[in-house]
Amino acid sequence: MKTIKFRAWDEYNQTMIYPDEHFFKLKSHEILGRYETVMQFTGLLDKNGKEIYEGDIVEDEDRIQRVVIKFDGGCFYGENQLQYQILNRNWLKWEIIGNIYENPGQIENNPSQKEGQDNSDQQRA
Secondary structure, three states, rough: OOOOOOEEOOOHHHEEEEOHHHHHHHHHHHHHHOOEEEEEEEEEOOOOOOOOOOEEEEOOOOOOOOEEEEEOEEEEEEEOOOOOOEHHHHHOOOOOEEEEOOOOOHHOOHHHHOOOOOOOOOOOO
């Protein structure tokens, strides 16, 4: 059974909130009002055992690709300007290096987007 977890970005305090399940059940009406961005746990862990959530920036084990985790159309996927990949168990080899709220510059420093690098053979979902 998949574990359902969420986290929220507190724009006012500039911090990520990881409330427990009890908090979400009792205060769900406050969460949507106070926190503009609520993100869901993908159900996958990175190579260090960290939970991967929407908005996380992950990098492959060769440090060649970097993507942002997103959710749309009923599935989680990794995306950058050059590629789109559905999440699956292969993501266990990837590492979280930040998220788009606390570390927005991490995706801009994407090694796979450096000028002159050929990414035409990258897998697209």
